Amino acid sequence: MSLVRLDDTSVRFGDVLALRRVSLRVERGEFVALVGLNGSGKTTLLRALHGMLPRQAQPRLAPGPVRQAMVFQRPFVMRLSVAHNLRLALWLAGVPRARWAGLLGAALQRVGLQGLEQRPARALSGGQQQRLALARAWAMQPDLLFLDEPTASLDPSAKKEVEHLLAGFAADGMTLVMSTHNLGQAKRLASRVVYLEGGEIHADLPTVEFFNGRLQGRAQLFLKGELG
Secondary structure: OOOEEEEEEEEEEOOEEEEEEEEEEEOOOOEEEEEOOOOOOHHHHHHHHOOOOOOOOOOEEOOOOOOEEEEOOOOOOOOOEHHHHHHHHHHHOOOOHHHHHHHHHHHHHHHOOOOOOOOEHHHOOHHHHHHHHHHHHHHOOOOEEEEEOOOOOOOHHHHHHHHHHHHHHHHOOOEEEEEOOOHHHHHHHOOEEEEEEOOEEEEEEEHHHHOOOOOOHHHHHHHOOOOO
16 A cells, blocks of 8 residues: 555645645655646645645555654754754654654764754754754654755755755655755656646656656646746
């Protein structure tokens, strides 16, 4: 069974139909990139898959517990130290307190923030704050990680660091679903690319096929940069 799926799902915000009868399945171990122009429905689809729109969308999860986390483009960090931001995330996730110290140290090591435990989180650079957000997510050991434009506001060096971390998460077997405007990033990281337009899925292909001639119509124009 798919790790998470949506079946024939529509989402409306007032007069705006953000998703139109979307069906999508995400298999365990995939790295799915959602691409499309602004307003195409990428973020709404992420939120629907994550169960953040319970009245309008009901994702189906695989049997048994499926741990999930989500990282946003501009991560919210508390006016606390780096360590306390991590402890709060572990507490909210219901992780036993006895495991906090080990997970905290491992998470900071994983994202390259070791030694900054007592630094005020809001004093970190933008790239460091995003890595802290990834550390919070990783510390919960999720089966499924959702990412909404995780590098959109970062400089090239910070983007490279985040991409390296995401590639490592995928290599470890974590399932990732990420929205991105960066087609190069989708090509480098994803195993599958889903193109949305007007709240509908117009293409859903393995990455190699998406970038090598299988697209038609407006999806092909999007890939060529001819839509705007």
